[in-house]
Amino acid sequence: MPPIISMKEATKILLNVEKIHKTYAGGQKYVFIATCNKKKCAIKMFKYGFGDREERELSFYRSNENLTGIPKVLDVKNEDNETIVVEEYIEGDCLQDIIGNYGNSATDISKLICDIADIMEPIWNKGKIHRDLKPLNIILTPKGLPVVIDFGIFKDPDLTTITDTGFQPNSWPFAAPEQLLGNKKHISYRTDFFALGVMAYYLYYHKLPFGSQRDDVIARMVAQDLSYKTEDNCSLNDFFGATLKFDVSARPRNVKLFKEALLK
């Protein structure tokens, strides 16, 4: 049985909640899909308080509200020392739930990855990095356009990051060698390029390029063995070759080269 979560009446009044459609309990937060002020939205309440990670994510969304393809914060409220974030509701499917639509479809995968790169480009241009790109963090809208979510562990070179204090993202299936091996100084926008390379591979083959067990993948990374199997005629091979590189320096240095590899 999933946990029963409910919203206090006082909170409903504070946010003008008219109807709650769905509730989710994630690892760090409760999410209520609701209608407030006649607008569908996602209300986020935080299980363990509003910490650095949440502050950072909120600050990121607020300072990038002009960008398309990332969540928009509608309101932030405080109630009983608890921070409540109201975000625009993103209608669509989580990419992880619809990967079946992409099997062996290089054209669709190319378009999707290009669209994600377009969303991320202005963010990368500022030196910021998502660090946790994976199908679970991509929502596909009914128009087929992606929205990149969960900037909770994004890296801003101008700030001390939460991962500098020891925490490392544990989405190992899509993580780059520099993340898995704890080589923090090498984490850059090209770390996101690697994750998108793995994502493209995963969408095409429905399996991961370097193995399905964390320890095996890490052992491969330690050995700098990033070989993977692919069909000779797969039109994503150039993209896999360009992004799935152990050396960060050898991955495309900008979005133009990244896309060129994708569209070859």
Add this chain to the structure above:
Amino acid sequence: MNIYHQLGHNYKWALDSYFQNNIGDGFIFSAFSFKYGKLEKGVSSYKPDQYLNKSMLDLQFYGSKKTVGGQLGSYPFNPINMSNSASTLVAGTEFIKKAIIYQESLGLRNIIIPVFYHEVSDFEKFKKYLIKINKIIVSRKDKGNRSKYFMTIPFSNSAILNNDYVEDLLQATTDMPIVFDGYYVVCDSKPEYKKKISIDYDYYTNLIKVFRVLNGQGFTTVYGYSNWDALIITTLCNIDYITIGTYENLRNFNIRRYTEPSGGGASKGWYFSEKLLNFIRAEEIKHLRRQNCLNLIANEKNIFSDIILNKNYVWNTHKPDVHKNYLLAISRLLKDVASISSLSQRMGFFQKKINQARKLYGELYDRGVFLNDESSDYHLGTWDSIIKTYASH
């Protein structure tokens, strides 16, 4: 691929070999050998409009305030002329900016941005310079300057052997904000005693990585002070400009040239054999002739080779034909290798050359000629292994 003459002592020979014998595609002048203001006036019998449009200038910030040598001090923006009280990064960047503006004023299309060798061995310092100079180039380009800017990457021998340093440096030099058009790579190969080129596997693989990454990221690459080991490097990666040089200090980057007084030792000279892929000491020529083996190693269709292999030729390293034989032979070999567009075919082509050279060494031995030290086949095994390693990937 273009072949540029790295010009230094007795530069007339290299200039003549271009203008009279069609060897090479252009020149890299060096501040060490050309006094400030000389390039604008003409060198040897050649006028600036004959060479400047196909030239680069290495202002050689390799030394320091205490540096020694040549004409470096005649350049007001050379590190020799830096005040002791100046902050190195601020003053250094100002000197570099002046060096860029000077080259622009000469009308050079390709500008080599000098950097301080001793500063950049510390990666964090190099990165600071890289970011500061990149901003200068952004500004030059914004002002409509259409020159191409090549940042210098000077590798000390310990740096090129350090995998972490090489990767850090490549990440920084290929980072998204970088606007340089390319890189001028110079590298201290530090050959072992009685050897002329390196046989260190890491030296080759890291240098090949440098060129592969820079080229793959769309940068134009210039390999300065390259020796004939450029053959194996060209076999495994695409380089846009490779240099050829007459004297050893133009073929082998060595920081000591800029820090200690040095002079060429006594030498009768060398014979570069395309077939052996190596230099043979002039002293060995007599024995090769005696054993009737000269025809086995002689370069074909090379008038300079014909001259210096003549039995009456008096060998001396300070004679132009000795050097022109090398310039013609190495430029032909480099062009032959680089003209093959497929890297795998290139590897096959050059491996065949290595095998032929090794076989020839064996044949010479069978005929009573044992070439040792620098003249031996000490490097061919390393080259062969390197090709095999890359071919298996």
